[in-house]
Amino acid sequence: MSTGVVKVGLLGVGTVGGGVLKTIRSQQQKLSERLGRRVEVVKALVRDTDKQRAVQIDRDLVTTSFEDVLDAEVDIVVEVMGGVDPAYDYVRALMEKGCHIVTANKELLAKRGAELVELANRHHVQLAYEASVAGGIPILGVLRQFLRTNEITSVSGILNGTTNYILTQMEQHQLPYEVALKQAQELGYAEADPTSDVEGWDALYKSYILAQLVYGESLPLHAAERKGIDSLHLGQLALAQELGYRIKLLARASRTEGAIQLSVSPTLLPLDHPLAQVQDAYNAVQVSGNIVGDLLFMGKGAGELPTASAVVEDLAFLLTQRFTPHPIWQERQADKVRPQEQKWSFCYLESEGSQGSPDQILHFLDRAGVEVVKQRIQYDWANVLRIGLVASGFTDEHGELLHRDFGIRADVFPVLAP
Numbered sequence: 085m086s087t088g089v090v091k092v093g094l095l096g097v098g099t100v101g102g103g104v105l106k107t108i109r110s111q112q113q114k115l116s117e118r119l120g121r122r123v124e125v126v127k128a129l130v131r132d133t134d135k136q137r138a139v140q141i142d143r144d145l146v147t148t149s150f151e152d153v154l155d156a157e158v159d160i161v162v163e164v165m166g167g168v169d170p171a172y173d174y175v176r177a178l179m180e181k182g183c184h185i186v187t188a189n190k191e192l193l194a195k196r197g198a199e200l201v202e203l204a205n206r207h208h209v210q211l212a213y214e215a216s217v218a219g220g221i222p223i224l225g226v227l228r229q230f231l232r233t234n235e236i237t238s239v240s241g242i243l244n245g246t247t248n249y250i251l252t253q254m255e256q257h258q259l260p261y262e263v264a265l266k267q268a269q270e271l272g273y274a275e276a277d278p279t280s281d282v283e284g285w286d287a288l289y290k291s292y293i294l295a296q297l298v299y300g301e302s303l304p305l306h307a308a309e310r311k312g313i314d315s316l317h318l319g320q321l322a323l324a325q326e327l328g329y330r331i332k333l334l335a336r337a338s339r340t341e342g343a344i345q346l347s348v349s350p351t352l353l354p355l356d357h358p359l360a361q362v363q364d365a366y367n368a369v370q371v372s373g374n375i376v377g378d379l380l381f382m383g384k385g386a387g388e389l390p391t392a393s394a395v396v397e398d399l400a401f402l403l404t405q406r407f408t409p410h411p412i413w414q415e416r417q418a419d420k421v422r423p424q425e426q427k428w429s430f431c432y433l434e435s436e437g438s439q440g441s442p443d444q445i446l447h448f449l450d451r452a453g454v455e456v457v458k459q460r461i462q463y464d465w466a467n468v469l470r471i472g473l474v475a476s477g478f479t480d481e482h483g484e485l486l487h488r489d490f491g492i493r494a495d496v497f498p499v500l501a502p
């Protein structure tokens with residue numbers, strides 16, 4: 085490593101990269117005092133050098149050629165370009181040259197993390213990725229350093245800022261889904277392709293990383309349960325609220341009897357549940373340990389400066405550490421994928437015709453053995469029947485029968501507690 089100055093390469097000067105540049109500048113004195121050296125960005129890779137940026141950057145530093153970064157003799161590279169291709173090849177080439185890597189790229193880690201960890205070990209370089217999970221919340225550092233003696237039964241919570249922002253705007257301001265999504269993009273919360281956010285992939289990548297860190301293994305992504313918020317509508321949020329619940333996109337990594345489970349799903353939380361209070365782009369991570377009990381960490385999960393905070397803290401911490409090998413990452417498919425045990429469900433029933441009255445429908449469910457503990461019945465302006473139920477024992481088969489006999493479409497979501 086060069087003396088006097090820490091030379092940093094940046095892959096990407098978008099929302100996060102811009103925040104990293106601003107933070108290195110605003111915190112230069114603190115960084116220099118802590119590290120005994122100035123931190124300087126010496127090359128920055130972008131796609132388009134003529135693009136207007138929210139951060140001022142010297143024209144000479146910016147390049148569209150990865151070779152310029154590779155040849156720049158950098159000590160550390162911050163990868164904040166996103167995606168797997170070409171990010172993986174770039175990170176690999178840099179590690180092979182002896183560069184430490186700080187990344188915020190959860191997709192890269194969830195898809196190629198095992199190889200990157202192995203490469204980092206082979207080339208004795210550090211791989212730091214605090215910003216990849218829950219933005220500004222330093223949850224990986226806490227799990228890695230301060231919860232090693234506990235048996236962690238689960239790590240769960242709200243891990244995607246974009247979807248939490250959308251749900252908050254829809255529920256509190258009756259904003260249509262598309263408008264709320266557009267706002268989240270403008271605020272810099274969403275991924276370049278926001279499908280990753282709204283279909284639950286981003287939260288799944290983060291749960292995958294948490295499982296690797298906590299359990300030393302994870303389930304392959306394709307074997308996880310994943311449902312996003314892309315088909316949720318205002319009617320469902322309103323009915324859930326009338327029943328005393330708020331819908332949040334909950335992600336969970338757990339280990340039961342040696343089997344890892346990963347899931348992402350819109351879930352109903354009682355309005356007074358701590359996770360139901362988490363609004364806008366905030367995230368919250370709940371860790372359950374056998375000694376400590378339940379812990380809850382909350383903070384901004386997306387956006388320029390909260391994410392840059394995690395990146396720059398990683399960078400500074402890494403420079404004060406000696407290299408120690410990273411625990412390897414493994415994937416293991418459970419012998420039998422067991423669905424998460426879920427006693428209570430929210431069933432949102434909407435009539436496609438007028439083949440049955442609410443009484444007939446509820447009577448049918450009662451006879452079929454479905455236990456209903458809460459219900460709300462509404463007719464919208466077009467006289468479409470909507471029924472919201474909190475129930476136990478509702479299966480796909482009940483949904484099919486409701487469709488066949490009553491022209492009812494059923495959407496079912498887990499409920500954390502009735």
Ligand SMILES: NC(=O)C1=CN([C@@H]2O[C@H](COP(=O)(O)OP(=O)(O)OC[C@H]3O[C@@H](n4cnc5c(N)ncnc54)[C@H](OP(=O)(O)O)[C@@H]3O)[C@@H](O)[C@H]2O)C=CC1
Pocket residue numbers: 095096097098099100101129130131132133135148163164165166167169170188189190191215216219272273274275276385386387388391
């Ligand atoms: N936004 C957020 O709140 C958070 C983001 N992250 C992660 O951080 C990473 C970056 O996100 P974000 O800053 O929002 O993304 P942006 O889309 O805002 O920025 C991406 C940057 O990378 C550059 N880039 C992308 N692809 C290439 C390529 N093939 N060659 C050269 N340059 C490229 C872009 O160049 P150009 O500007 O010229 O287009 C841009 O500067 C992602 O992995 C994301 O998942 C993690 C936590 C929070």
Ligand SMILES: N[C@@H](CC=O)C(=O)O
Pocket residue numbers: 216218219243244245246247273274275281286385386387
């Ligand atoms: N798109 C992500 C950004 C941070 O990880 C999110 O919304 O959480």
